[in-house]
Amino acid sequence: MKYKRILLKLSGEALMGEKGYGIDPDRLEQYAQEIKSVKELGIEVAIVIGGGNIFRGVQAEHLTIDRVQGDYMGMLATVINGMALQSALEKSGLYTRLMSGIKMEQVCEPFIRRRAVRHLEKGRIVIFGAGIGNPYFTTDSTASLRAVEIEADVVLKGTRVNGVYSADPEKDPKAVRFDKLSYEEAYSKGLNIMDLTAFTLCQENNLPIVVFDMNKPGNLLKLMTGSEEIGTIIAN
Numbered sequence: 001m002k003y004k005r006i007l008l009k010l011s012g013e014a015l016m017g018e019k020g021y022g023i024d025p026d027r028l029e030q031y032a033q034e035i036k037s038v039k040e041l042g043i044e045v046a047i048v049i050g051g052g053n054i055f056r057g058v059q060a061e062h063l064t065i066d067r068v069q070g071d072y073m074g075m076l077a078t079v080i081n082g083m084a085l086q087s088a089l090e091k092s093g094l095y096t097r098l099m100s101g102i103k104m105e106q107v108c109e110p111f112i113r114r115r116a117v118r119h120l121e122k123g124r125i126v127i128f129g130a131g132i133g134n135p136y137f138t139t140d141s142t143a144s145l146r147a148v149e150i151e152a153d154v155v156l157k158g159t160r161v162n163g164v165y166s167a168d169p170e171k172d173p174k175a176v177r178f179d180k181l182s183y184e185e186a187y188s189k190g191l192n193i194m195d196l197t198a199f200t201l202c203q204e205n206n207l208p209i210v211v212f213d214m215n216k217p218g219n220l221l222k223l224m225t226g227s228e229e230i231g232t233i234i235a236n
Protein backbone atom coordinates (compact mmCIF):
# COMPACT_ATOMS: atom_id res chain seq x y z
CA MET A 1 0.00 0.00 0.00
CA LYS A 2 1.27 3.48 -0.86
CA TYR A 3 0.29 5.06 2.43
CA LYS A 4 -0.11 3.77 5.96
CA ARG A 5 -1.67 6.81 7.62
CA ILE A 6 -3.60 9.46 5.71
CA LEU A 7 -5.12 12.81 6.51
CA LEU A 8 -8.16 13.46 4.37
CA LYS A 9 -9.33 17.05 4.05
CA LEU A 10 -12.97 17.51 3.07
CA SER A 11 -14.44 20.93 2.57
CA GLY A 12 -17.72 21.84 4.18
CA GLU A 13 -19.05 22.86 0.79
CA ALA A 14 -18.56 19.33 -0.52
CA LEU A 15 -20.99 18.06 2.11
CA MET A 16 -23.85 20.14 0.79
CA GLY A 17 -23.85 18.19 -2.49
CA GLU A 18 -26.34 19.70 -4.94
CA LYS A 19 -28.05 21.66 -2.20
CA GLY A 20 -27.14 25.30 -1.72
CA TYR A 21 -26.64 25.02 2.01
CA GLY A 22 -26.24 22.55 4.84
CA ILE A 23 -25.64 18.83 4.63
CA ASP A 24 -26.77 16.45 1.91
CA PRO A 25 -27.45 13.00 3.39
CA ASP A 26 -26.65 11.20 0.14
CA ARG A 27 -23.27 12.87 -0.13
CA LEU A 28 -22.55 12.05 3.48
CA GLU A 29 -23.42 8.40 2.90
CA GLN A 30 -21.28 8.32 -0.24
CA TYR A 31 -18.27 9.72 1.62
CA ALA A 32 -18.77 7.21 4.42
CA GLN A 33 -18.63 4.35 1.89
CA GLU A 34 -15.50 5.74 0.24
CA ILE A 35 -13.78 6.08 3.60
CA LYS A 36 -14.90 2.62 4.64
CA SER A 37 -13.35 1.10 1.53
CA VAL A 38 -9.90 2.41 2.45
CA LYS A 39 -10.29 1.65 6.14
CA GLU A 40 -10.87 -1.97 5.17
CA LEU A 41 -7.39 -2.02 3.65
CA GLY A 42 -5.99 -1.38 7.12
CA ILE A 43 -5.06 2.22 6.38
CA GLU A 44 -5.21 4.62 9.31
CA VAL A 45 -7.57 7.47 8.50
CA ALA A 46 -7.76 10.94 10.02
CA ILE A 47 -10.13 13.55 8.63
CA VAL A 48 -10.31 17.33 8.80
CA ILE A 49 -13.66 18.75 7.84
CA GLY A 50 -14.41 22.33 6.82
CA GLY A 51 -17.42 24.44 7.64
CA GLY A 52 -18.05 26.54 4.56
CA ASN A 53 -21.47 24.97 3.95
CA ILE A 54 -22.68 26.50 7.20
CA PHE A 55 -20.51 29.49 8.00
CA ARG A 56 -17.29 31.17 6.95
CA GLY A 57 -15.49 33.80 8.98
CA VAL A 58 -15.32 36.25 6.09
CA GLN A 59 -19.12 36.16 5.79
CA ALA A 60 -19.32 37.74 9.21
CA GLU A 61 -18.53 41.24 7.95
CA HIS A 62 -21.77 41.35 5.99
CA LEU A 63 -23.63 40.48 9.14
CA THR A 64 -21.88 43.17 11.19
CA ILE A 65 -20.21 40.45 13.20
CA ASP A 66 -16.51 41.04 13.70
CA ARG A 67 -13.97 38.76 12.04
CA VAL A 68 -12.77 36.94 15.13
CA GLN A 69 -16.29 36.20 16.30
CA GLY A 70 -17.10 35.03 12.77
CA ASP A 71 -14.09 32.73 12.72
CA TYR A 72 -15.22 31.08 15.94
CA MET A 73 -18.65 30.63 14.39
CA GLY A 74 -16.93 28.99 11.42
CA MET A 75 -15.03 26.67 13.75
CA LEU A 76 -18.25 25.63 15.46
CA ALA A 77 -19.72 24.91 12.03
CA THR A 78 -16.93 22.40 11.41
CA VAL A 79 -17.93 20.58 14.60
CA ILE A 80 -21.50 20.25 13.32
CA ASN A 81 -20.15 18.75 10.08
CA GLY A 82 -17.81 16.53 12.07
CA MET A 83 -20.71 15.18 14.11
CA ALA A 84 -22.69 14.47 10.94
CA LEU A 85 -19.75 12.67 9.36
CA GLN A 86 -19.12 10.74 12.57
CA SER A 87 -22.70 9.49 12.57
CA ALA A 88 -22.52 8.48 8.92
CA LEU A 89 -19.27 6.57 9.48
CA GLU A 90 -20.63 4.82 12.55
CA LYS A 91 -23.77 3.86 10.67
CA SER A 92 -21.57 2.04 8.21
CA GLY A 93 -19.95 0.10 11.04
CA LEU A 94 -16.75 2.09 11.55
CA TYR A 95 -15.26 3.18 14.86
CA THR A 96 -14.67 6.89 15.15
CA ARG A 97 -13.62 9.67 17.48
CA LEU A 98 -14.32 13.34 17.03
CA MET A 99 -11.62 15.57 18.50
CA SER A 100 -12.09 19.29 18.78
CA GLY A 101 -9.65 22.18 18.76
CA ILE A 102 -12.06 23.99 21.09
CA LYS A 103 -13.07 22.21 24.27
CA MET A 104 -16.66 21.00 24.28
CA GLU A 105 -16.58 17.90 26.37
CA GLN A 106 -20.25 17.00 26.18
CA VAL A 107 -19.94 16.67 22.44
CA CYS A 108 -16.45 15.45 21.62
CA GLU A 109 -12.97 14.91 22.96
CA PRO A 110 -10.45 17.72 23.13
CA PHE A 111 -7.58 17.36 20.67
CA ILE A 112 -4.66 15.69 22.39
CA ARG A 113 -2.01 14.61 19.94
CA ARG A 114 -0.90 11.42 21.68
CA ARG A 115 -4.47 10.37 22.13
CA ALA A 116 -5.26 10.98 18.48
CA VAL A 117 -2.35 8.77 17.47
CA ARG A 118 -3.52 6.06 19.86
CA HIS A 119 -7.02 6.12 18.36
CA LEU A 120 -5.53 5.71 14.90
CA GLU A 121 -3.35 2.81 16.03
CA LYS A 122 -6.47 1.14 17.40
CA GLY A 123 -8.16 1.45 14.03
CA ARG A 124 -10.50 4.30 14.87
CA ILE A 125 -11.14 7.04 12.36
CA VAL A 126 -10.28 10.36 13.93
CA ILE A 127 -12.15 13.47 12.81
CA PHE A 128 -10.62 16.79 13.76
CA GLY A 129 -13.24 19.48 14.32
CA ALA A 130 -13.09 23.17 15.24
CA GLY A 131 -10.02 23.79 13.11
CA ILE A 132 -6.91 24.45 15.11
CA GLY A 133 -9.02 26.40 17.58
CA ASN A 134 -7.70 29.81 16.56
CA PRO A 135 -9.19 32.55 14.38
CA TYR A 136 -7.48 33.69 11.16
CA PHE A 137 -6.74 30.13 10.14
CA THR A 138 -8.50 27.77 7.78
CA THR A 139 -9.31 24.11 7.79
CA ASP A 140 -6.62 23.64 5.11
CA SER A 141 -4.07 24.89 7.64
CA THR A 142 -5.65 22.57 10.17
CA ALA A 143 -5.22 19.67 7.77
CA SER A 144 -1.51 20.43 7.28
CA LEU A 145 -0.84 20.99 10.96
CA ARG A 146 -2.68 17.90 12.20
CA ALA A 147 -1.08 15.80 9.46
CA VAL A 148 2.38 16.88 10.59
CA GLU A 149 1.48 16.32 14.23
CA ILE A 150 0.17 12.79 13.75
CA GLU A 151 2.93 12.01 11.23
CA ALA A 152 0.55 11.23 8.40
CA ASP A 153 2.17 10.11 5.15
CA VAL A 154 0.10 12.45 3.00
CA VAL A 155 -2.58 15.15 2.99
CA LEU A 156 -5.38 14.24 0.61
CA LYS A 157 -7.36 17.23 -0.46
CA GLY A 158 -10.71 15.95 -1.67
CA THR A 159 -12.26 18.41 -4.12
CA ARG A 160 -14.70 18.33 -7.01
CA VAL A 161 -11.99 18.53 -9.69
CA ASN A 162 -9.56 15.74 -10.49
CA GLY A 163 -6.37 17.56 -9.66
CA VAL A 164 -4.49 20.83 -10.10
CA TYR A 165 -4.91 22.66 -13.40
CA SER A 166 -2.98 25.49 -15.04
CA ALA A 167 -6.21 27.54 -14.92
CA ASP A 168 -9.74 27.03 -13.63
CA PRO A 169 -10.99 24.07 -15.73
CA GLU A 170 -14.59 25.11 -15.17
CA LYS A 171 -13.87 28.45 -16.89
CA ASP A 172 -10.92 27.91 -19.23
CA PRO A 173 -11.16 25.06 -21.80
CA LYS A 174 -7.38 25.26 -22.42
CA ALA A 175 -6.55 24.48 -18.81
CA VAL A 176 -4.19 21.50 -18.47
CA ARG A 177 -3.95 19.15 -15.54
CA PHE A 178 -0.66 18.39 -13.80
CA ASP A 179 0.13 14.84 -12.67
CA LYS A 180 2.95 15.90 -10.41
CA LEU A 181 4.35 19.20 -9.17
CA SER A 182 7.14 20.19 -6.82
CA TYR A 183 6.26 22.66 -4.07
CA GLU A 184 8.45 25.23 -5.85
CA GLU A 185 6.64 24.77 -9.16
CA ALA A 186 3.24 25.02 -7.54
CA TYR A 187 4.29 28.18 -5.76
CA SER A 188 6.00 29.88 -8.70
CA LYS A 189 3.08 29.12 -11.02
CA GLY A 190 0.78 30.71 -8.46
CA LEU A 191 -1.42 27.63 -8.37
CA ASN A 192 -4.15 27.82 -5.83
CA ILE A 193 -3.80 24.51 -4.00
CA MET A 194 -4.20 25.51 -0.38
CA ASP A 195 -3.77 28.82 1.38
CA LEU A 196 -0.14 29.76 1.80
CA THR A 197 0.04 28.98 5.52
CA ALA A 198 -1.20 25.46 4.87
CA PHE A 199 0.99 24.99 1.82
CA THR A 200 4.19 26.22 3.50
CA LEU A 201 3.66 23.92 6.44
CA CYS A 202 3.51 20.92 4.09
CA GLN A 203 6.56 22.09 2.17
CA GLU A 204 8.65 22.69 5.28
CA ASN A 205 7.82 19.25 6.58
CA ASN A 206 8.12 17.41 3.30
CA LEU A 207 4.54 16.30 3.50
CA PRO A 208 3.08 15.37 0.10
CA ILE A 209 -0.30 16.80 -0.90
CA VAL A 210 -2.64 15.02 -3.30
CA VAL A 211 -5.51 16.99 -4.84
CA PHE A 212 -8.17 14.69 -6.25
CA ASP A 213 -11.86 14.38 -7.09
CA MET A 214 -13.51 12.97 -4.00
CA ASN A 215 -16.93 12.90 -5.61
CA LYS A 216 -16.05 10.23 -8.14
CA PRO A 217 -16.84 6.87 -6.55
CA GLY A 218 -13.80 4.63 -6.12
CA ASN A 219 -11.22 7.41 -6.47
CA LEU A 220 -10.05 7.36 -2.88
CA LEU A 221 -9.55 3.61 -3.01
CA LYS A 222 -7.64 3.80 -6.31
CA LEU A 223 -5.39 6.44 -4.81
CA MET A 224 -4.56 4.12 -1.95
CA THR A 225 -3.90 1.03 -4.01
CA GLY A 226 -2.11 2.98 -6.75
CA SER A 227 -4.08 0.99 -9.33
CA GLU A 228 -4.66 4.17 -11.31
CA GLU A 229 -3.04 7.60 -11.40
CA ILE A 230 -5.51 9.83 -9.61
CA GLY A 231 -5.30 13.59 -9.12
CA THR A 232 -2.16 15.69 -8.75
CA ILE A 233 0.61 15.03 -6.28
CA ILE A 234 2.66 17.91 -4.91
CA ALA A 235 5.91 16.69 -3.39
CA ASN A 236 9.64 17.22 -3.67
Ligand code: UDP
Nearest residue numbers: 012050051052057071074075131132137139
Ligand atom coordinates in the same frame (compact mmCIF):
# COMPACT_ATOMS: atom_id res chain seq x y z
N1 UDP B 1 -11.68 28.67 11.01
C1 UDP B 1 -10.83 29.33 11.87
N2 UDP B 1 -9.72 28.67 12.34
C2 UDP B 1 -9.41 27.40 11.96
C3 UDP B 1 -10.27 26.74 11.05
C4 UDP B 1 -11.40 27.39 10.60
O1 UDP B 1 -11.07 30.48 12.22
O2 UDP B 1 -8.40 26.87 12.43
C5 UDP B 1 -12.96 29.32 10.57
C6 UDP B 1 -12.80 30.31 9.42
O3 UDP B 1 -13.66 31.40 9.68
C7 UDP B 1 -13.31 29.54 8.23
C8 UDP B 1 -14.40 28.65 8.84
O4 UDP B 1 -13.88 28.34 10.14
O5 UDP B 1 -13.84 30.40 7.25
C9 UDP B 1 -14.74 27.40 8.09
O6 UDP B 1 -13.58 26.72 7.66
P1 UDP B 1 -13.12 26.71 6.11
O7 UDP B 1 -13.55 27.98 5.44
O8 UDP B 1 -11.69 26.38 6.06
O9 UDP B 1 -13.99 25.52 5.56
P2 UDP B 1 -14.08 24.90 4.07
O10 UDP B 1 -13.73 25.98 3.10
O11 UDP B 1 -13.09 23.79 3.99
O12 UDP B 1 -15.47 24.41 3.99
